[in-house]
Amino acid sequence: MWIDYAIAASIGFAGLLGLMQLTGELTALSMSAYQLTMAGFLLDELAAVSSWEGVSLTSAAQLCGPSEWGTQALHCGMIEAWLRALPQGDLSAAADGWVSLTWQQMDGSLMVITRSDASN
Numbered sequence: 001m002w003i004d005y006a007i008a009a010s011i012g013f014a015g016l017l018g019l020m021q022l023t024g025e026l027t028a029l030s031m032s033a034y035q036l037t038m039a040g041f042l043l044d045e046l047a048a049v050s051s052w053e054g055v056s057l058t059s060a061a062q063l064c065g066p067s068e069w070g071t072q073a074l075h076c077g078m079i080e081a082w083l084r085a086l087p088q089g090d091l092s093a094a095a096d097g098w099v100s101l102t103w104q105q106m107d108g109s110l111m112v113i114t115r116s117d118a119s120n
Contacts, residue, residue: 031106035086036113039101042082042091043115046099049076050117057117058093 050060064076083089086103093099100114 028106035103035105035111038082038085039103039111039113042079042086043099043101043113045076045079045082046091047115049079056097057099057115058095058097061091061093061099064091 046060046064047057049064050057053060055063064079079091083091086101087105089101089103091099091101098114098116100112102110102112105111
């Protein structure tokens with residue numbers, strides 16, 4: 001009888017450990033999906049600002065990104081809020097017309113997505 005109880009308890013314990021692991025993986029997947037959605041919204045908003053203001057995407061990224069004085073030349077809409085939603089989010093523009101958005105994921109790795117004027 002005690003052996004049956006020990007077997008049942010060990011099976012239940014293994015099931016709980018599996019459930020905890022599944023919960024952790026679902027949480028990580030949800031957070032990654034949220035961050036990718038915010039990054040996509042940010043780059044789309046940046047493309048819209050560049051189109052409305054008649055400037056290139058890289059110029060809009062330089063003007064809407066974080067600045068030393070906290071003021072910006074363009075009305076950047078939700079770009080600032082979405083950038084704050086990404087851990088250690090950084091928006092940078094390259095001379096060749098590409099804009100890259102980098103942030104740190106939950107596992108410590110960096111995620112980078114890019115967009116160019118041709119992506120509009």
